[in-house]
Amino acid sequence: MVGGRRRILIIEDDSETAEQLVDYLSTSGYQVDLASGGKDGLSRGSSADYAVMAIDRMLPDIDGLAIIRRLRENGVVTPALIISALGEIDDRVRGLRAGGDDYLVKPFAFTELLARIEALARRSATVVRETVLRVGDLELDLVARTVSRGGRNIELLPREFQVLEYLVRNEGHIVPRAMLLQHVWDLHFDPTTNIIDVYVGRVRRKVDSQQAYPLIHTVRGVGFCIRAPC
Amino acid sequence: MLLAKTLRSSTFKWALIWITVFGAVVAVLFSYVYWSTVAYVQGRSDRAIAAEHTILRKIYDDTGRGGLIGAVKDRIAERLSEGGVYILTDPSFAPLAANLKVWPSTLRDSTGWVNFTTREWKPDAPSRPTLRAMIDALPNGDHLLVGKEIDDLDEVTNKIKTAFLWVIALIFVLAGVASISVTRRTVGRIEAINTTSQAIMQSGLGKRIPLRATRDEWDQLAGNLNSMLERIEGLMAEVKQVSDNVAHDLRTPLTRMRGRLEKAHAQQRNADHDQSLIDDTISDLDAVLRMFSSLTRISQIEAGDRTSVFRSVNLSEIATEVVELFDAAAEDKSAHLAAIVDQRVLVTGDRDLLFDAVANLVDNAIKYGREAGRVTVEVTRNGVISVIDDGPGIPISERQNVFKRFYRLEQSRRTPGNGLGLSLVAAVARLHGAGIEMVDNAPGLKFRLRFPPARS
Numbered sequence: 256m257v258g259g260r261r262r263i264l265i266i267e268d269d270s271e272t273a274e275q276l277v278d279y280l281s282t283s284g285y286q287v288d289l290a291s292g293g294k295d296g297l298s299r300g301s302s303a304d305y306a307v308m309a310i311d312r313m314l315p316d317i318d319g320l321a322i323i324r325r326l327r328e329n330g331v332v333t334p335a336l337i338i339s340a341l342g343e344i345d346d347r348v349r350g351l352r353a354g355g356d357d358y359l360v361k362p363f364a365f366t367e368l369l370a371r372i373e374a375l376a377r378r379s380a381t382v383v384r385e386t387v388l389r390v391g392d393l394e395l396d397l398v399a400r401t402v403s404r405g406g407r408n409i410e411l412l413p414r415e416f417q418v419l420e421y422l423v424r425n426e427g428h429i430v431p432r433a434m435l436l437q438h439v440w441d442l443h444f445d446p447t448t449n450i451i452d453v454y455v456g457r458v459r460r461k462v463d464s465q466q467a468y469p470l471i472h473t474v475r476g477v478g479f480c481i482r483a484p485c
Numbered sequence: 486m487l488l489a490k491t492l493r494s495s496t497f498k499w500a501l502i503w504i505t506v507f508g509a510v511v512a513v514l515f516s517y518v519y520w521s522t523v524a525y526v527q528g529r530s531d532r533a534i535a536a537e538h539t540i541l542r543k544i545y546d547d548t549g550r551g552g553l554i555g556a557v558k559d560r561i562a563e564r565l566s567e568g569g570v571y572i573l574t575d576p577s578f579a580p581l582a583a584n585l586k587v588w589p590s591t592l593r594d595s596t597g598w599v600n601f602t603t604r605e606w607k608p609d610a611p612s613r614p615t616l617r618a619m620i621d622a623l624p625n626g627d628h629l630l631v632g633k634e635i636d637d638l639d640e641v642t643n644k645i646k647t648a649f650l651w652v653i654a655l656i657f658v659l660a661g662v663a664s665i666s667v668t669r670r671t672v673g674r675i676e677a678i679n680t681t682s683q684a685i686m687q688s689g690l691g692k693r694i695p696l697r698a699t700r701d702e703w704d705q706l707a708g709n710l711n712s713m714l715e716r717i718e719g720l721m722a723e724v725k726q727v728s729d730n731v732a733h734d735l736r737t738p739l740t741r742m743r744g745r746l747e748k749a750h751a752q753q754r755n756a757d758h759d760q761s762l763i764d765d766t767i768s769d770l771d772a773v774l775r776m777f778s779s780l781t782r783i784s785q786i787e788a789g790d791r792t793s794v795f796r797s798v799n800l801s802e803i804a805t806e807v808v809e810l811f812d813a814a815a816e817d818k819s820a821h822l823a824a825i826v827d828q829r830v831l832v833t834g835d836r837d838l839l840f841d842a843v844a845n846l847v848d849n850a851i852k853y854g855r856e857a858g859r860v861t862v863e864v865t866r867n868g869v870i871s872v873i874d875d876g877p878g879i880p881i882s883e884r885q886n887v888f889k890r891f892y893r894l895e896q897s898r899r900t901p902g903n904g905l906g907l908s909l910v911a912a913v914a915r916l917h918g919a920g921i922e923m924v925d926n927a928p929g930l931k932f933r934l935r936f937p938p939a940r941s
Binding site: 286348360362373414440441443444445446448450453454456457475476 | 595764767768771774775778782794806809810811812813816817836838840841844845848
C-alpha cells in the first residue's frame with residue numbers, strides 16, 4: 256500500500272457511525288482523528304497535515320460544504336470525501352463545486368469508503384507516467400493499446416481496454432462500480448442494474464479464461480479488484 | 486347575511502370609491518356649464534344696459550340736462566326697453582325724470598354696476614324683482630341710473646341648477662344600485678367557492694365547485710379550480726399507491742431477513758452457516774437500499790429544476806455507448822444488439838440522466854425481449870431516439886400503467902427488477918420535455934423518446 260502520510264480526519268457527528276469508521280479505517284492501517292462537530296473539524300483540518308478528510312454533509316453546527324469551502328479558502332488542499340445522506344443528484348454537483356474531491360452517499364459499504372479514501376490518498380502520492388503496466392503475467396502497452404498475457408495477445412474493445420487499464424492502475428485496491436463508471440464512462444450515477452458486472456465479466460472472460468490463475472476478482476456488493484496471486 | 490357580505494366586500498368598496506370620484510368629476514363639469522351659462526346671459530343684459538347708458542350720456546353731452554330729461558321721459562313713455570329702469574335726479578336726489586318714484590336710499594354713494602331691490606318697483610308684483618343697473622354721476626352734479634329687471638335671468642339659472650341636481654342625484658342612485666347588484670353577484674360566486682373550499686378542508690378532496698353553465702370568467706375559474714382539485718386528487722392517489730407499494734416491497738425482503746436472523750438466533754453458532762447468512766442479508770439489504778435510491782432519484786428528478794445544468798448532449802454518442810455497454814449483457818442472452826445512428830444529433834439535457842434512461846430502456850428490451858432476439862437503438866436527425874425489440878411487447882391496455890412506480894407486467898413478475906425503470910425513464914423524459922411514444926413493432930415494441938429541438 257501507499258506509504259507516507261497515513262493520517263485521516265473524519266468529521267462526523269453520529270457517534271455510532273463515527274466509531275465504526277474509526278474502527279474500520281484503523282484496522283486498515285490508517286491513523287484516524289475524529290472531529291464530532293464542524294468547528295472542531297475546521298480547526299483540526301486547517302492545523303494538521305492529513306492524507307484525506309472524510310466530511311459528513313450535515314453537521315449540527317457548520318454545514319459540511321461550508322467547512323470545505325473555508326478550508327480551501329485558507330489554502331488547505333487535502334483531498335476531501337463528502338459523505339451525505341442527502342440524495343445524490345444535485346447534491347453531488349454542489350459538493351464537488353464546493354471543493355470536494357469525491358462523493359459518497361449514505362448508506363455505503365465500508366469497502367467502498369476505503370476504496371475511495373485510498374484512491375484520494377494515492378492521487379497526491381503517485382503521478383508516474385509509465386507506458387507499460389504489468390500485473391503478474393498480464394501486460395498492458397498504453398502506447399500501442401495492446402494487451403497480452405503470458406506473451407499471448409488478447410483482443411479487447413477500446414472501452415474494455417480502458418476498464419482493464421483503470422483496474423490495473425489501481426492494482427491491489429478495490430475499485431467500486433460507481434468509480435469505474437465515473438472514470439471510464441464519465442457517468443456520475445449508481446446504475447441500478449447489474450450491467451457493470453456483466454461488462455467486467457466479459458473483460459474477465461477475455462483476460463482470465465484458460466490461464467494459470469485468475470487476476471480479476473469481484474468484491475461482492477462493491478466492485479472489482481485486480482491482483483496477482485502472492 | 487349576504488347583504489352584510491356585500492357591504493363588506495372589496496368590490497363594493499371599490500365601487501363606492503369610483504362612484505365618489507365619478508360624481509366629483511360630474512359635479513365639476515356641471516358647475517362649469519352652470520357658471521358659463523350664467524355669465525353669458527348676464528353678459529348679454531349688461532351689454533344692453535351699457536349701450537342704453539352710452540346713448541343717454543351722449544344725448545346729455547350734446548344737448549345738456551334739458552335734452553336728457555326729454556330723452557328719458559320718451560323712453561319711459563315709449564317702453565322702448567322691456568323692464569327698463571330709469572332715474573335722473575338733481576344733485577339732491579330729487580327726481581327730474583324717472584319710472585321709479587325715489588332714488589333708492591342704499592345707492593346714494595354708489596357709482597358703476599349695482600344689483601338692488603326696491604319696493605317702489607312694481608309694488609303689486611307677487612315677488613320683489615331684482616334690478617341691475619349702472620349709476621353715473623353727471624358733470625353738473627345730476628345722477629343718472631339706467632338698469633333692467635333681471636328676474637328672467639334668475640329663473641334660467643335656477644332651472645339649470647335644479648336640473649343638474651336631479652341628474653347628479655339620479656347618477657348616484659343608479660351607480661349605487663349597479664354596484665350593489667354587481668357586488669352581490671361576485672360575492673355569491675365567491676361564496677360558492679369558499680363553501681366548497683371549506684368542505685374540502687373538512688371532509689376531503691371529493692367536493693367540486695358547482696358550475697352555472699354561463700361560460701363566463703367565474704365558470705372558467707371554477708372549472709380550473711375543479712381540474713386542479715382533480716389533478717391533486719390523482720396525485721394523492723398515486724402517492725398513496727406508491728407508499729402502499731413501497732411498504733409491500735420493503736416488507737417482503739425485511740420479513741425474509743428478520744426470519745433468517747431469528748432462525749439463526751435460535752440455532753447454535755456455526756461459522757460457515759453464519760457467513761452465508763451474513764452475505765445473504767447484506768445482499769438483501771443492498772437490494773432494499775438500491776430500491777430506495779431509485780425512488781429518491783426519481784422524485785428528485787421530478788421535483789428539482791435541473792435545467793440550469795443542461796448542456797448540449799449528442800444523442801448518437803449516448804446510443805452508441807449504451808449499446809457498447811450492454812453488448813456483453815446481450816451476448817449472455819444471445820441477443821443481437823445494434824445502434825443505427827446519424828452522425829451528430831444534439832439535444833439539450835443532462836448526459837447522466839439521458840444515459841440512465843436509455844440504459845434502462847435497453848436493459849428492459851434485453852431482459853424482457855425474446856431469447857436470441859434483436860434489439861436496435863436508433864437515433865434520427867429530428868431528435869428521436871428509439872429502442873426497438875422483437876419480444877412480446879406491451880399490451881395496449883397496459884401501456885399507461887408501465888410508468889407507474891413499482892408496476893410490473895404479469896409476464897415479467899419472475900424476472901429480477903423493481904418496477905422503477907420506466908418510472909425513471911418517464912421522469913427523465915418529462916424533465917427534458919421529451920414525448921414518449923410506444924408503437925407496436927409486430928412482434929415487439931418500439932419505444933420512442935421525441936426530444937424538442939436543441940437550444941442553440
